Amino acid sequence: MSNGTVQHKIADQVSTVTFYHPQSNSLPGALLRELAATIEAAGNDPGSRVIILQSEGEKAFCAGASFDELVAINDMETGKVFFSGFAAVINAMRKAPKFVIARVQGKAVGGGVGLASAADYAIAHESASVKLSELAVGIGPFVVGPAVERKIGTAAFGSLSINATEWQSAKWAADRGLYAEVHTSIEGVNEAVTKLANKLAASNPEAMLELKRVLWQGTDHWDQLLLDRAMISGRLVLSDFTRAAIAKFKGK
Incomplete structure (x- = not known):
């Protein structure tokens, strides 16, 4: 269980994809790849017509990417692979030929905000506050940015990104x-x-598929865009400033 799990079950034509990690449902690279593949499989399964995406427990929905993996990045290629993990999941949700409902039962940080944003419909508990904390460690929410900005608009995305240490409520x-x-x-x-x-x-x-295509119109370039964004983060994480910020964060 220490490496986390991804589970997929189908009942009454509903696919439920559940992820878990003991560190506040954070998502290391291997788990992100498994989650992306599972969402793709659920989208292509003829036995279901809708996908529920959720995490285990009643506390954090998702604490974002694995901090342990972040601090271990020491070259551009490793950084690109690390930051492209959430790109794969977001694109899998975007391209799934079925609506994705996100069940957000607790706080969402960084990539967790990206998952909620990439869902077609998110249902949350009042404790589900959000934070884009990437700038606080010298990077930025570049990979999840397109999904978040598409959902809440440029102004709200900008304020959430810039005020990177403050939580915003579920009502916000x-x-x-x-x-x-x-x-x-x-x-x-x-x-x-x-x-x-x-x-x-x-x-x-058929009607749901056509509606999903309409709702996601104009995002066909995201396969490349999110990889390009991952390269920005991969470069920044190697800077002296970011390494010092990460070291300071770890020391807290």
């Missing part, structure tokens, strides 16, 4: 379109997710 996120619904209990979140998933499972698959 909902007011800006990141969350479609916010509930006061986990039971309410679960009921809302199940209700919507069942509605979509009974809907016309």
Whole structure:
């Protein structure tokens, strides 16, 4: 269990993809690759019509990329591979021929905000505050940026990126379109997710596919764009400034 898990199950034409990592559901590279492959497989499975993306537990939804792997980067190629992990997951969600519902039960940091943004519909608990912390360690939310900016707009993305040490509430996120619904209990979140998933499972698959294409129109270049963004982060993480910032962060 120390390396984390990704599970996929199908019931009543609903695919549920669940990821877990003991460090606040953070996602190391291997787990990101498995998650991307699992979402792609769920999208292509004829036995389901909708995908639920969730993490285990009732605390953090996702703490972002693995900090242990971040501090171990020592060359450009390793950095590119590391930062392209979330690119693979976001693109898998974008290209899945089915709607993706995100169940966000707790705080989302960095890449976790990217996952919620890349979902077609996010249902959150009131504890699901958000933070893009990348600038605080000398990098920037470059890979997840296109998904977040598309969802909440340039101004809100800019403020979230620049004020990198402050949490914004679930209400803040909902007011800006990141969350479609916010509930006061986990039971309410679960009921809302199940209700919507069942509605979509009974809907016309062809109509849903066409609507998804409309909603994601103009993002066909993201396969290359997100890799280009990963290279920016891979370069910055090798700078003396970023290494010093990471060392300071680790020392806290």
